[in-house]
Amino acid sequence: MDWKHDSLASRRMILGLAAGAVATASLGRSAMAQRIKTKARIVIIGAGAAGTAIANRLALRLEDATITVIDGRRNHVYQPGLSLVAAGLRPAAYVVSRTTDWLLPGVTLIEEPALAIDPVAKTVATAGRNTLPYDYLIVAPGLVLDHEAIEGFSLDLVGSNGIGALYAGPEYAARTWAAASRFAEKGGVGVFTRPATEMKCAGAPLKHTFLIDDIASRAVGAGRYKITYAASADSLFSVPIVSEKVRMLFDERGIKASYNHVLKAVDPGRRIATFTTPTGDKELNYDYLHVIPPQRAPGVIRQSGLSWAEKWKDQGWVEVDQATLRHRRFPEVFALGDVAGVPKGKTAASVKWQVPVVEDHLTAAIQGREGTQTFNGYTSCPLMTRVGRAMLVEFDYKSNLAPSFPGVIAPLEELWISWLMKEVALRATYNAMLRGKA
Amino acid sequence: MKDLTLETLVAVFEELYGATLFWSLVAVAALVTAGYLYVLIRDRAMSMRRFLWAQLSMPFGAIAAVLFVLAFTHSGLGDLGGPIDWIVLLGVALLGAGGTAILVYTSQTLLRASPVVIRRRGAL
Numbered sequence: 001m002d003w004k005h006d007s008l009a010s011r012r013m014i015l016g017l018a019a020g021a022v023a024t025a026s027l028g029r030s031a032m033a034q035r036i037k038t039k040a041r042i043v044i045i046g047a048g049a050a051g052t053a054i055a056n057r058l059a060l061r062l063e064d065a066t067i068t069v070i071d072g073r074r075n076h077v078y079q080p081g082l083s084l085v086a087a088g089l090r091p092a093a094y095v096v097s098r099t100t101d102w103l104l105p106g107v108t109l110i111e112e113p114a115l116a117i118d119p120v121a122k123t124v125a126t127a128g129r130n131t132l133p134y135d136y137l138i139v140a141p142g143l144v145l146d147h148e149a150i151e152g153f154s155l156d157l158v159g160s161n162g163i164g165a166l167y168a169g170p171e172y173a174a175r176t177w178a179a180a181s182r183f184a185e186k187g188g189v190g191v192f193t194r195p196a197t198e199m200k201c202a203g204a205p206l207k208h209t210f211l212i213d214d215i216a217s218r219a220v221g222a223g224r225y226k227i228t229y230a231a232s233a234d235s236l237f238s239v240p241i242v243s244e245k246v247r248m249l250f251d252e253r254g255i256k257a258s259y260n261h262v263l264k265a266v267d268p269g270r271r272i273a274t275f276t277t278p279t280g281d282k283e284l285n286y287d288y289l290h291v292i293p294p295q296r297a298p299g300v301i302r303q304s305g306l307s308w309a310e311k312w313k314d315q316g317w318v319e320v321d322q323a324t325l326r327h328r329r330f331p332e333v334f335a336l337g338d339v340a341g342v343p344k345g346k347t348a349a350s351v352k353w354q355v356p357v358v359e360d361h362l363t364a365a366i367q368g369r370e371g372t373q374t375f376n377g378y379t380s381c382p383l384m385t386r387v388g389r390a391m392l393v394e395f396d397y398k399s400n401l402a403p404s405f406p407g408v409i410a411p412l413e414e415l416w417i418s419w420l421m422k423e424v425a426l427r428a429t430y431n432a433m434l435r436g437k438a
Numbered sequence: 439m440k441d442l443t444l445e446t447l448v449a450v451f452e453e454l455y456g457a458t459l460f461w462s463l464v465a466v467a468a469l470v471t472a473g474y475l476y477v478l479i480r481d482r483a484m485s486m487r488r489f490l491w492a493q494l495s496m497p498f499g500a501i502a503a504v505l506f507v508l509a510f511t512h513s514g515l516g517d518l519g520g521p522i523d524w525i526v527l528l529g530v531a532l533l534g535a536g537g538t539a540i541l542v543y544t545s546q547t548l549l550r551a552s553p554v555v556i557r558r559r560g561a562l
Contacts, residue, residue, distance in 0.1 A: 089512055388517030408522055416513060416523040423511050428453035437449040 035063040038366045043124050043132050045114045045300075046140035047071035047099045049079070049434065050337030050351045054138055056436030057359045059106035062366070067106060070126055071141075072113035074099060076434075077170060078427055080348050083204050083384065085173035086166035087211040088181055089423070092174040102434045114141065117304035119330045136362055139301060139318055140336040143200060143346070146294045151265035151274075153291060161268040165291045166208060167200070180208075180288060184216040187224035188287025191273055193263040196232040197294040197315050200338050200346040203381035203393065205229075206236065206246060208290055213253055214386040222254075228284065230261035230275060238344065239399045242383075245412045249385060258284075263291065297339050306333065308341045317341030322397065323374040325358050332365070334358045342377065343397055349380035352433050378402055382422035390418035467537075474540050477547040485547070492543035496535040503534025 042058060044051045047069050055069050081095035103109055112126040117137070124132045145167055147153060157163045159175025162183065166173040183190055190212060194205040209229050216225050229236070229250065236250070236257060237243040250257050261275040261282065266289065273289050275282045295315070297307060302316035306327065309319070318335035319328050322342040327333035336354050338346045345354075354375050361371030377397030384390040392409050394402045403411045409418060432438035452460050478484065507530050508514060518524060 386517065388511075388513035389519055410520060410522075413520050415519040416517045417526050419513060419517065420511055420526070425450065425454065428450045431453040432446065432449035435449070438446045 036061060036363055036366060037063045038065050040135045040366050041066045041133060042068070042136045042138070042362070043134040044069045044138045044140060045071075045117070045124065046142055046337070046339075047073070047076065047103070047109065048140060048142050048337060049348045049430070050140035050355065051138070052076070052099075052102045052434045053351060053355045053436060054140065054336060054358060055107045056102070056104045056434065057355060058362070059104040060436050061359065061363055062106075065106075065366075066108070068108045068110060068132060069103065070110045070112065070114045070124065070132070071099060072111060072127065074111065076102060078430060079200070080422075080426055080430065082166050082170070082173040083207045083211070084423065085170060086164065086176040086180065086208060087215065087387070088177045089387070092170040094427075095170050095173075104436070114300050117300060117306065119304060119306060119327075119333060122332065135332060136365070137330075137333045138336055138358065138362075139306065139333065139339055141298045141301065141339055143295045143338040144298050146296055147291075149294045150263055150291060152268065153266045153293075157266075157268050158291075162271060162286060162288045163266070163268060163291060164208075164288065165293075166204070167292055176290070180212050180290075181215070181219075183225070183288035184212060184219040186287070187216065187220040188226075189285055190216070190225060190227045190288040190290075191230060191284050191286040192227065192290045193230045193261075193273075194232050194292050195294040196262045197296065198312065198317065198346065199292065199295045201381065202238060202344075202346075203383045205290070205292055207384045209255065210249075210253075210383075210385045211387060212288070212290075213255055226256070227254075228256045228258055230258045230263065230284075232260070232262045234259045239393070239395045239401075241399075241401065241412070242393050242395070245391070246383075249414075266291065295338075301339055306330070306335075312341060322377065324361050324371065325354055325375060326361055334362065342375075344377055344395075345379045347379045347381065348430055348433075349394075350375075350378060352429075352438070353378045355433070376402075380404075382418050382426065384419065384422060385414050388419055389414040389416060390422050391415070392418040392421065470537075470541055470544055473544045473548060477544060481547070488543050488546045491546060492539040495538050495542040499538025500531035500535040503530050503537075 042065055044055050051069055051071065055067055058065065058067055076097045076099045078095040081090060084090040085092055085095060100109060110126055110130060112128040114124055115127050116125040122134050124134065124137065147155060155168055155172065158165045158168065158172045159178045162179055164176030164179045166176045192205060192209040209227060213227050235243040236246045247257065260278050263273060264276045264281065265274040271286055273284050273286055275284065297316035297318065301307060301318060306318050307316040318339050318341050320326060320335045320340050320342065321328055325334050325336060325340055336358055337351050357373045357375045360373040364371035378394065380394040382390045383393050391412055391414055393411060394404060396402050401411050403409065409415065429438060455463065504527060518527060
């Protein structure tokens with residue numbers, strides 16, 4: 001009869017656990033429930049990952065505030081999924097949703113691009129000739145891909161002529177897969193590039209290289225294709241320990257690394273890519289070429305006087321304090337996401353860590369005090385090395401590894417669980433972040 | 439992960455499956471568990487015969503769960519790289535096995551009458 005007592009005991013335990021869980025959940029909610037009453041006018045430029053997440057967080061935290069988001073794009077793109085689309089693992093639709101799907105009722109969306117910012121008069125003008133005065137401004141417009149900087153390249157080439165460009169958006173990522181899969185089936189020479197500017201998710205060029213190598217090894221087979229990774233600098237990744245690990249994996253897999261090669265021009269007819277190198281221009285033949293163009297802050301930011309004057313002169317990232325993301329000259333202005341002028345961190349994972357910091361400093365300013373939270377440069381990159389495996393690479397400003405699960409998920413080990421995170425759990429986490437819940 | 443609270447986890451699972459499907463799955467799991475507890479309390483005994491069938495079904499449940507997860511995530515057994523991967527896979531197998539066992543036991547019991555009733559009927 002002992003089992004019966006056991007089952008009763010375990011039943012009690014289960015009920016106890018459930019009650020505990022509910023209590024924990026409601027505690028979390030009551031912490032969020034302390035709303036701040038304010039008449040502040042907050043303007044947010046951009047409804048991407050950062051703009052949407054901060055708008056919703058503020059809508060949850062503030063009562064009676066006017067929160068306006070300005071963005072002319074109707075679609076919201078889940079950009080971390082583009083690598084999956086470009087490897088044929090997900091359709092283009094996987095990364096596309098409507099901007100309006102995500103914004104909470106307390107947020108007003110103006111569906112026009114921002115045209116000008118006047119940080120002295122504290123106004124933003126939109127393309128529809130609206131002029132919005134603000135008390136606080138959050139700039140989160142993302143960045144622009146400067147495709148024109150590469151001679152001979154245009155976006156219509158993507159998908160044919162052996163050219164891929166997965167950063168350009170969902171449709172282009174799908175067309176990239178069309179070109180890459182042809183290469184994986186027929187073989188030949190694959191050339192993978194990255195720009196010399198700051199860029200969003202510096203791991204993505206490596207992911208695409210690794211995945212297409214893995215897919216080609218299963219399709220056309222070893223010996224029938226060659227891959228060159230053209231690194232723009234003298235390392236493969238900005239974090240030395242990660243760069244070394246990638247170098248070892250490249251060696252193991254027979255992927256050739258060419259350092260200090262910056263893509264300058266493409267001749268799609270002859271299938272030749274020209275690179276600027278320290279010893280002069282160099283031409284490489286290709287059957288598949290992955291193009292990632294230089295990346296810069298949008299024109300509206302670069303013309304607003306908010307950019308760094310002495311750093312990143314050709315790129316125009318916003319001059320913010322790297323710990324608080326607050327503008328160094330205009331304290332009522334914050335920058336979030338790709339456009340922020342901080343080292344590293346142009347990823348959705350960084351956004352997830354940045355949003356609570358800006359929320360803290362902004363709500364503190366509204367209450368007339370100083371915020372306390374700081375951003376340490378955390379960023380994360382589930383670096384997919386095969387279809388089925390990834391390394392969970394997390395690091396901070398100092399290039400220190402910052403593992404979320406130390407002792408459980410080893411940072412530089414190719415693991416299935418890291419793949420599961422990227423392929424299954426990441427979009428859900430991202431969506432929860434957009435809704436201001438995570 | 440920044441704050442891994444229960445609320446975050448629930449939010450993530452809601453996004454993963456869609457809120458409706460997630461809570462339906464939770465409801466199904468709760469119903470099956472409730473059904474299991476109900477038959478345990480009702481019968482005041484575990485039928486070893488049914489439990490045997492439940493046990494026999496466990497390996498199938500375990501394998502099915504593993505195959506489902508591998509297919510759903512475009513991966514194969516060769517992708518398992520470290521101890522944590524085997525632990526996760528074992529967890530998936532255990533969940534599949536346990537879930538199937540409880541489901542098989544409960545459905546056998548609910549589809550038939552209680553052994554006490556059967557015994558009484560036999561006595562009559």
